[in-house]
Amino acid sequence: MCVDSQIIENGLARTHFSVKDTGIGISKENQKRLFQSFSQVDSSTTRRFGGTGLGLAISQQLAELMGGQMWVESEEGKGATFHFTITTAVAPTTRPPFLATNQPLLADKQVLIVDDNATNRHILQQQVISWGMKATVAASGIEALRCLED
Structure with a gap:
């Protein structure tokens, strides 16, 4: 996991989170539906581990509600990196x-x-x-x- 934050304007900061997975990767075709509700790339995982296919869809909506976005970069056979950003107010640095x-x-x-x-x-x-x-x-x-x- 990697986290980077930078001040963007008017007391706001954009924080970028990324999580790298060294697994099997995700094809371009499957990446298109990865963030859709009730959708999973591998339905055999659903049968073995449960899950509804809502996790990434909800995560993307939360990121967007916080002024950010969520996306994935992946190649089959080379793993995947999931990214999301959020925008927050910069905390004051003055003493109470x-x-x-x-x-x-x-x-x-x-x-x-x-x-x-x-x-x-x-x-x-x-x-x-x-x-x-x-x-x-x-x-x-x-x-x-x-x-x-x-």
């Missing part, structure tokens, strides 16, 4: 207002961060320091107790 107003309340406050995961400790430490807090870090409960004794 409550952080800006509450930060002075946190400045110069002491905080003890206890976590056995070094990555978590580092991330939390950097975050609280950015709020103006003074961080002490411990990797275990025993280490935290020692910090509190100091």
Whole structure:
């Protein structure tokens, strides 16, 4: 699976998803009906695994409702790549207002961060320091107790 996203205009982003299948591929003739409701390329699969032939038709409609499209690229004997795109609003990157107003309340406050995961400790430490807090870090409960004794 591959995902690529790019800003296209006015705060909108287009995200492209693709899934590659290294199976038997799909002929050009069968590709034409692949996205039709109640249609399956290989009816023997329906008998063995169930299915109604609605999955790709519904997926295509959902992609279109989200401002995108869905298609397949395939050659017999060489597998297939299924693609779909969607268009979404770009999320704002500004800090929520409550952080800006509450930060002075946190400045110069002491905080003890206890976590056995070094990555978590580092991330939390950097975050609280950015709020103006003074961080002490411990990797275990025993280490935290020692910090509190100091």
